[in-house]
Amino acid sequence: MAGVSGCIKYSMFVFNFLFWLCGILILALAIWIRVSKDGQEFISKGESGMNPYVAVDILIAVGATIMILGFLGCCGAMRESRCMLLLFFIGLLLILLLQVAAGIVGATFKSESEHILNETLQKNVELLSGTDDNAKAFQNTLIKFQKEFQCCGLLNGAADWGTNYESCKCPDQSNTSCTIYEGQLVYKQILGLVFSMVLFCQIGNK
Known part of the structure; x- marks a missing residue:
């Protein structure tokens, strides 16, 4: 049983370490876009009526959440902390529920979203051959x-x-x-x- 427990523990550590690294990369990219002059110019192009930094802020929140969950999973596995593992489980459960809710909303507005996405893609591609x-x-x-x-x-x-x-x-x-x-x-x-x-x-x- 000790071997199985050790295998599970180290497997969870490796998985969550990679999870933690992904969170750091996403967070770093989002912060770079938020503070970089080139990044600010890029996301502010277009005629959107919403604040263009909303998406960046969401990306920062996602990166921070993934990083925190990865940390809890790593430390919880190595230190065998029931508290950290419980927090890790609750975090993943909340993310799963949010994904299910987003999937339901996405399925409801699928046709409209696809139409908007196709128009937006084509509009940006056309800018690459524009002269204004x-x-x-x-x-x-x-x-x-x-x-x-x-x-x-x-x-x-x-x-x-x-x-x-x-x-x-x-x-x-x-x-x-x-x-x-x-x-x-x-x-x-x-x-x-x-x-x-x-x-x-x-x-x-x-």
């Missing part, structure tokens, strides 16, 4: 993001830029984040986490 000031500002901000995160485009990678995908070219052939597009080595699609947050900000104007 708003489009140019969005393009310049996205180019900075692409260089920093070694990624490209919003929906279909380099294809989003049309023939003007110079900013997507990958100089390092050994880089695993690169792919072939029209015979050229380019970075892959942009980070889903960042773009999903931008979509959340812009959906508010529909």
Whole structure:
């Protein structure tokens, strides 16, 4: 029984340690976007009537929650603390209930949400080939993001830029984040986490 108990304990520690690291990464990314000039420019693009920082604040809260739960799980497992393990269980249960509630709401408004999402995606892709000031500002901000995160485009990678995908070219052939597009080595699609947050900000104007 001691072997089984030890196996469960260390397995839970490893799982929650990874959980804790994910929370730190999400929290760090959200804080960086919140305080960085480039991040603020990126999320404030569009005509949303809602505060664009609401999504960032939610991301900060999610990252902090995951980090705290991971810490409780790690320490609770290693110290065999019933109090920490109980708090960890309650936290996970609350998250599960919230997910179920969100799933019900999402299923109810699925068709409307898909329509809004498709319109928002297409609108942002069209900005990449635009020539007005708003489009140019969005393009310049996205180019900075692409260089920093070694990624490209919003929906279909380099294809989003049309023939003007110079900013997507990958100089390092050994880089695993690169792919072939029209015979050229380019970075892959942009980070889903960042773009999903931008979509959340812009959906508010529909």
